[in-house]
Amino acid sequence: MAEGEKIRVLVVDDISETRENIRKLLQFETDIEVVGAARSGKEAIQLVSETRPDVVLMDINMPDMDGITATEIIRKQTPYVQVVILSVQGDQNYMRRAMLAGAREFLTKPPMPDELTSTIRKAGQLAQDEKAKGAQVFASQTSIASLPLSMVGSRRGKVIMVYSPKGGAGCTTVAVNLALVLHNVETEAAIVDANLQFGDVAVFLNEQGKNSILDLTPRAEELDQDIVNEVMIKNSATGLHILSAPPKPEFAEKVKAEQVSKLLEFLKSMYAYIVVDTSSYVNDVTLAVLDVCDVIVLLTTQDIPSIKNIRLFLDLMLTLDFPQDKVVFSINKFDKRIGITPEKIGENLKLQISAVIPLDERVVIPSVNRGVPFVIDNKAQPAAKGILSLAEAVRSKLIEPQGRLRETPGRR
Ligand SMILES: Nc1ncnc2c1ncn2[C@@H]1O[C@H](COP(=O)(O)OP(=O)(O)OP(=O)(O)O)[C@@H](O)[C@H]1O
Ligand SMILES: [Mg+2]
Structure with a gap:
């Protein structure tokens, strides 16, 4: 990761208390920045395109669209974004579906602070690497001068x-x-x-x-x-x-x-x-x-x-x-x-x-x-x-x- 560049995190959960708790847990981490919070799967998709996070912390059960479907759409639209599922469900079936949808990690709620930050750091690094790869491919095919x-x-x-x-x-x-x-x-x-x-x-x-x-x-x-x-x-x-x-x-x-x-x-x-x-x-x-x-x-x-x-x-x-x-x-x-x-x-x-x-x-x-x-x-x-x-x-x-x-x- 480039020096001084923070890992951008989007928090997705329909319960405001959970969103707030995660925000509080992360507020003193100097290399992590919470760039937004969404209350549902659909809102998450929209906020990903607006705030461009590196990592999304995603709940599963939410109104309008569940976290697994949202993960699948986000990963298709913005493949470098890494999704970490945060859920009370310890169920193997959920875990498997989440991974198939393209989630990177699965943490049970409430997460241990150390576990959460180290997972975000790993996922953030991966997102930055993926982004850099994408940029290289992009640069090899076009130059800024030729861009509209x-x-x-x-x-x-x-x-x-x-x-x-x-x-x-x-x-x-x-x-x-x-x-x-x-x-x-x-x-x-x-x-x-x-x-x-x-x-x-x-x-x-x-x-x-x-x-x-x-x-x-x-x-x-x-x-x-x-x-x-x-x-x-x-x-x-x-x-x-x-x-x-x-x-x-x-x-x-x-x-x-x-x-x-x-x-x-x-x-x-x-x-x-x-x-x-x-x-x-x-x-x-x-x-x-x-x-x-x-x-x-x-x-x-x-x-x-x-x-x-x-x-x-x-x-x-x-x-x-x-x-x-x-x-x-x-x-x-x-x-x-x-x-x-x-x-x-x-x-x-x-x-x-x-x-x-x-x-x-x-x-x-x-x-x-x-x-x-x-x-x-x-x-x-x-x-x-x-x-x-x-x-x-x-x-x-x-x-x-x-x-x-x-x-x-x-x-x-
Ligand atoms: N989903 C819909 N359900 C019911 N009626 C509709 C729907 N969409 C459009 N209409 C109706 O169809 C008619 C034509 O719609 P509209 O004027 O938007 O079409 P248009 O393609 O812009 O037409 P024009 O070629 O004249 O510019 C209007 O009376 C409108 O209320
Ligand atoms: Mg018309």
Whole structure:
């Protein structure tokens, strides 16, 4: 381990007293730093991507997702992270499952202080070694100079394009709700309406400011944060910033693809996530968004025309040499009564389905009409859960190493 570098530890346990006790046990260890604490498996996954720990101390029985499942996901997403299971269960079966999931060590609760610190030190060393190995592989394949701007400096935001080659699949619904799930005080998100003729993002959020993307694109060469701040609509209900579509369809053609690219690049310096809603019609602007984006949330519904269009779009991506590993493929308006199942769709297109958002007219349609996105007050409903799993898939895609290595700006 590099001298002076502390071992970063994330504590995961649903009982606050246990989290506090572990924190106290570790507070005087000068080479160990507790960088966060999570109350559940799902929260642990999120905090791993945000705090980048070396070692995770993981409980087993927790609400929403147990520690073994969380371990498996964390190890897949960030293989250098070492997981130490802390549990009251001395059961061999648990231990075996934990090890199979990729856990490094298994300690029974409450741990002996010496045992805990020595286990953390060993695991921390291993994590640092793994990280260094990964960095070497990375460095041998690419140089900093060839990296896209989005990877140089951790403050660069990520652009997430929401697209469907079939109109009405639910892009705006998904884009707005996804942006809200990704948005928080630490990772501010903005939503950009690139459906330039009939964009309705602002309406979905019950806003009707007079500013639009047209106030920024002509200044694409000379943007600064003050100008952008002035133009963005700040949704008071959620804090989300909105860049809306031009006020009239005939203004759409004033927006040039090159300006959209520059604008999105600039927004990366201001927001952690920039979610872009697009129209199904492929034109220069759509391709510019595709070029800049880090992830494409590609949406389909369970019908043959939609699936046919997805296939045509994937072919187009191939022809234009856009990397397909940016795709997070999702089904919206899923209805289990329809025979075209997600499995069949995935098999047919040879594309893994990352999230399924159910059809829920009772929740979704009134939420659109009221201008109150359903993830705000309906988090436990199936549609909101679908969006949460989509957000998880997007986050995982963003930290996937292969995608980063193959990413090259300005492909066309
Ligand atoms: N999961 C869902 N369950 C029920 N209704 C939905 C769902 N998702 C979207 N809808 C409804 O489908 C309609 C179309 O949705 P939306 O406007 O988001 O689609 P779009 O892809 O943005 O369409 P366009 O091509 O016009 O931009 C809306 O009435 C919306 O309420
Ligand atoms: Mg739309």
